[in-house]
Amino acid sequence: MRLSRYFLPVLKEDPKEAQIVSHRLMLRAGMIKQQAAGIYSWLPLGFKVLRRIEAIVHEEQQRVGHIPLLMPTLQSADLWRESGRYDDYGEEMLRIRDRHKRDLLYGPTNEEMITDIFRGHVNSYKDLPLTLYHVQWKFRDEMRPRFGVMRGREFLMKDGYNFDLTREDALHAYNRHLVSYLRTYERMGLQAIPMRADGGPIGGDYTHEFLVLAETGESEVFYDSAITDLTFGDREIDHDSHAACQAVLEEFTSRYARTDETHDEAIFAQVPEERRRSARGIEVGQIFYFGTKYSEPMGATVVGPDGSRVPVHMGSHGIGVSRLLGAIIEASHDDKGIIWPEGVTPFHVGIVNLKQGDPSTDSACEAIYRDLKARGLDPLYDDRDERAGAKFATMDLIGLPWRITVGPRGLARNKVELTSRRTGEAEEIAAQDAITRLA
Ligand code: ATP
Numbered sequence: 479m480r481l482s483r484y485f486l487p488v489l490k491e492d493p494k495e496a497q498i499v500s501h502r503l504m505l506r507a508g509m510i511k512q513q514a515a516g517i518y519s520w521l522p523l524g525f526k527v528l529r530r531i532e533a534i535v536h537e538e539q540q541r542v543g544h545i546p547l548l549m550p551t552l553q554s555a556d557l558w559r560e561s562g563r564y565d566d567y568g569e570e571m572l573r574i575r576d577r578h579k580r581d582l583l584y585g586p587t588n589e590e591m592i593t594d595i596f597r598g599h600v601n602s603y604k605d606l607p608l609t610l611y612h613v614q615w616k617f618r619d620e621m622r623p624r625f626g627v628m629r630g631r632e633f634l635m636k637d638g639y640n641f642d643l644t645r646e647d648a649l650h651a652y653n654r655h656l657v658s659y660l661r662t663y664e665r666m667g668l669q670a671i672p673m674r675a676d677g678g679p680i681g682g683d684y685t686h687e688f689l690v691l692a693e694t695g696e697s698e699v700f701y702d703s704a705i706t707d708l709t710f711g712d713r714e715i716d717h718d719s720h721a722a723c724q725a726v727l728e729e730f731t732s733r734y735a736r737t738d739e740t741h742d743e744a745i746f747a748q749v750p751e752e753r754r755r756s757a758r759g760i761e762v763g764q765i766f767y768f769g770t771k772y773s774e775p776m777g778a779t780v781v782g783p784d785g786s787r788v789p790v791h792m793g794s795h796g797i798g799v800s801r802l803l804g805a806i807i808e809a810s811h812d813d814k815g816i817i818w819p820e821g822v823t824p825f826h827v828g829i830v831n832l833k834q835g836d837p838s839t840d841s842a843c844e845a846i847y848r849d850l851k852a853r854g855l856d857p858l859y860d861d862r863d864e865r866a867g868a869k870f871a872t873m874d875l876i877g878l879p880w881r882i883t884v885g886p887r888g889l890a891r892n893k894v895e896l897t898s899r900r901t902g903e904a905e906e907i908a909a910q911d912a913i914t915r916l917a
Pocket residue numbers: 587618620627628629630631632633634635678680761762763764796797798799800801
């Protein structure tokens with residue numbers, strides 16, 4: 479993309495409404511625009527990152543055998559009356575009435591709808607196990623939408639639902655989700671710690687939240703610092719193996735790590751004092767096993783091996799896709815702007831032309847730009863007629879991991895500068911070497 483033809487409405491001044499750094503940087507970098515409280519347009523740069531995060535989520539879900547589908551944002555109230563949640567859910571649910579006076583709602587989650595799909599089409603235990611998921615917009619009429627996309631009212635969530643014959647199989651699905659979530663967050667450059675949590679309106683006591691430690695997080699958490707030494711890395715786990723997934727769960731939940739809702743001072747006191755931490759965290763996902771909570775009232779049953787009908791065991795599993803942008807920025811920025819982890823960056827590299835209009839720098843930049851694209855990379859070429867300082871400031875703000883700086887002085891020696899956004903280290907090398915380094 480050429481910056482002169484892109485739509486990147488960066489702000490020079492700090493927006494007053496932003497209280498935390500990720501919100502401020504997303505506004506300044508021209509990634510989002512608020513349309514109403516907690517409701518945002520995703521401008522091109524923000525949309526690009528959102529799509530990259532979503533793509534990682536899809537890849538990791540499908541890696542472990544989960545099947546994508548798409549359910550609508552609007553749901554019929556009748557479904558929610560069946561589960562009893564239409565009355566229970568309260569004011570967070572946005573209720574709508576259509577022209578025929580039928581009650582609808584903008585889905586805050588999809589347990590009822592997926593259970594309805596399941597009961598309409600699945601009859602036999604032979605069709606299990608089954609895990610279906612989608613990435614879809616949700617609406618929750620949050621009391622205090624704030625911090626930009628971190629607590630929106632309309633937000634993008636990955637929500638997945640497993641259907642199993644037995645409790646044991648459903649707990650395996652739970653563990654498998656934990657495994658896949660660990661890899662998902664790490665690919666985004668995040669450490670998200672599974673912590674024992676509370677079921678909330680989804681229900682069930684068997685649940686973990688995934689938290690990214692950050693001062694601006696809204697959750698209060700307590701943990702044994704030894705847990706932060708764990709990384710999932712590039713392990714190959716057989717996701718069908720109950721034992722293999724169980725072992726990962728045990729490894730990652732063996733240390734004390736709880737949100738305030740389940741925090742227990744007496745147990746916490748057993749952690750060696752120097753390792754006891756209380757901190758704040760951003761909830762970026764949650765997994766639940768809730769058994770037959772929805773399948774029983776809604777009649778989602780299958781014929782079991784002995785011929786009798788039994789309600790299926792279920793769980794649901796959510797990732798806050800749009801919230802993740804905020805969480806990643808909270809975890810990765812400096813005073814100049816965002817520092818995107820390579821896995822989610824909107825462009826792989828920025829090209830800065832120090833002397834726009836100079837035939838030799840222009841053609842050197844063009845050649846680098848075309849070569850990078852030919853290698854399947856996505857460069858952003860700052861070809862505007864701007865001062866070098868302004869171009870650097872924009873690149874630093876939008877946080878691309880690499881910058882190639884091209885100017886007449888370097889070119890005289892056949893060199894460009896390759897700069898890492900994270901470390902600030904710059905290297906004078908031949909353009910071709912910079913390109914192969916990135917490819
Ligand atoms: P929170 O405690 O922050 O209100 P939640 O526990 O109500 O979140 P879940 O029902 O567990 O949310 O939904 C799954 C994920 O969706 C959450 O882990 C979070 O990452 C994301 N999420 C929930 N509410 C919002 C919101 N208002 N804006 C953005 N993301 C959200």
